[in-house]
Amino acid sequence: MRLLLIGFGTVGQGLAELLLEKEQILTDQYGLKVQVVGISDMLKGSIYNAGGINLQQALKLAKSGKKLSEMPDNFDGDAVSLITTADADMIVEATYTDIKTAEPATMHIRTALEKGMHVTTTNKGPIALFYHDLAKLAKEKGVQLLYEGTVMSGTPLLNLIRETLAGCTITEVKGILNGTTNYILSEMEQGLAYDDVLKKAQELGYAEAVPDADVLGWDALAKVTIIANTVFGEQCKPDDFPCKGITEISSEAIADAKSRGKRYKLIGKVWRDGNTVKGSVAPEEIDMSRPLAGVMGATNAVTITTDTLGDVTIVGPGAGRNETGYSALVDIIHVGGLR
Ligand code: HSE
Numbered sequence: 001m002r003l004l005l006i007g008f009g010t011v012g013q014g015l016a017e018l019l020l021e022k023e024q025i026l027t028d029q030y031g032l033k034v035q036v037v038g039i040s041d042m043l044k045g046s047i048y049n050a051g052g053i054n055l056q057q058a059l060k061l062a063k064s065g066k067k068l069s070e071m072p073d074n075f076d077g078d079a080v081s082l083i084t085t086a087d088a089d090m091i092v093e094a095t096y097t098d099i100k101t102a103e104p105a106t107m108h109i110r111t112a113l114e115k116g117m118h119v120t121t122t123n124k125g126p127i128a129l130f131y132h133d134l135a136k137l138a139k140e141k142g143v144q145l146l147y148e149g150t151v152m153s154g155t156p157l158l159n160l161i162r163e164t165l166a167g168c169t170i171t172e173v174k175g176i177l178n179g180t181t182n183y184i185l186s187e188m189e190q191g192l193a194y195d196d197v198l199k200k201a202q203e204l205g206y207a208e209a210v211p212d213a214d215v216l217g218w219d220a221l222a223k224v225t226i227i228a229n230t231v232f233g234e235q236c237k238p239d240d241f242p243c244k245g246i247t248e249i250s251s252e253a254i255a256d257a258k259s260r261g262k263r264y265k266l267i268g269k270v271w272r273d274g275n276t277v278k279g280s281v282a283p284e285e286i287d288m289s290r291p292l293a294g295v296m297g298a299t300n301a302v303t304i305t306t307d308t309l310g311d312v313t314i315v316g317p318g319a320g321r322n323e324t325g326y327s328a329l330v331d332i333i334h335v336g337g338l339r
Contacts, residue, residue, distance in 0.1 A: 001034045001336050002088040004117075006079045006108050007095035008041035010205040011122050011149070013062055014325025015092060016055050022329070032336040038086045040079040042095065045069030050087055079104065083111045090335055092328045093121035094149075096209040099222050099238060102129040113137045113145065120331035122149030122324050124222040128238055131229040144335050147230075149327025151177065151223045152300045155316030156330070161231050161304060168306035170231055174269035177223040177281075179298030179319030180206045180214035181246045181266045186296040189254050189263070206298050206319040217245035217281040220268040224279040227270045232277045241279040249283055257285050263293045271305075 005012045026032045038048040045068045047053050053073050091112040095105050102125030109126050112119050127147045138145035148158050176182050180201045187197040201207045213219045221243040228236040262285040270279040286293040295301040300318030303311050317323035
């Protein structure tokens with residue numbers, strides 16, 4: 001499996017570390033030899049070597065804030081020209097999410113699919129805005145388009161629904177879909193100031209490049225739209241759903257809710273209402289006796305309501321370097337032939 005990493009920030013580097021750490025397991029358990037042949041990053045430059053690039057050196061340069069173009073395998077071109085030129089089987093699209101335009105990520109994905117390459121993406125923009133078009137293109141080209149990391153990072157919500165709950169009718173998907181805001185609300189309850197906690201969430205790799213996307217609810221809204229499109233088969237856009245973030249929740253309001261046995265959580269949900277599918281993002285006061293109230297930090301939790309099994313709940317990391325890197329790894333293993 002020859003890979004191109006498009007975007008070498010938190011997620012791309014998290015995946016690179018996992019590929020090095022799990023090289024043996026991938027070979028022994030899955031018969032999969034994964035070779036990164038190219039990387040392109042808007043800030044760090046591009047590299048390409050058909051025989052495989054030195055991933056350790058690339059990680060070292062990225063961590064010390066240096067450009068990849070310092071490496072001997074420097075490629076003189078951007079992501080699109082790398083995808084067009086390179087001899088590779090799959091791309092990992094992990095550039096920043098722009099939820100308004102979904103670019104340049106959508107262009108990267110389209111270029112790869114057109115060329116007959118498999119794609120995994122952790123980028124919410126293309127799947128929230130253009131899922132059906134991209135899935136159609138992937139089908140026409142006979143390749144896979146996977147996107148596990150777009151919701152709940154590496155916690156397997158989408159795989160769980162698609163594969164393990166196959167045959168169930170899903171009537172509602174509801175829960176904590178944004179790690180940053182859950183982390184902020186949790187830390188504010190401990191008496192920390194909003195600005196300090198947001199900064200920490202950025203340092204920990206939870207927050208989006210522009211953290212407004214987290215605190216205003218747009219990130220959760222993108223995930224709600226992804227669930228509506230991919231799980232419920234709708235043709236939705238983020239603007240179709242009401243969205244409210246956490247910026248109006250003060251430390252005082254959090255303490256007051258606590259004194260009444262409640263806890264604020266930013267809840268995203270998608271549900272079937274007769275023949276229509278609805279969705280929303282808004283803070284809710286959750287009773288402390290309810291499981292969602294106990295989910296703290298960057299952890300996410302989602303309850304899937306099904307016709308056959310009733311409620312199935314999945315709890316796990318919702319953001320982070322390794323956690324999101326892992327989602328790309330599991331997609332690579334799926335494409336490579338899960339046994
Ligand atoms: N900023 C997102 C979050 C990252 O905090 O949940 C994962 O999508």
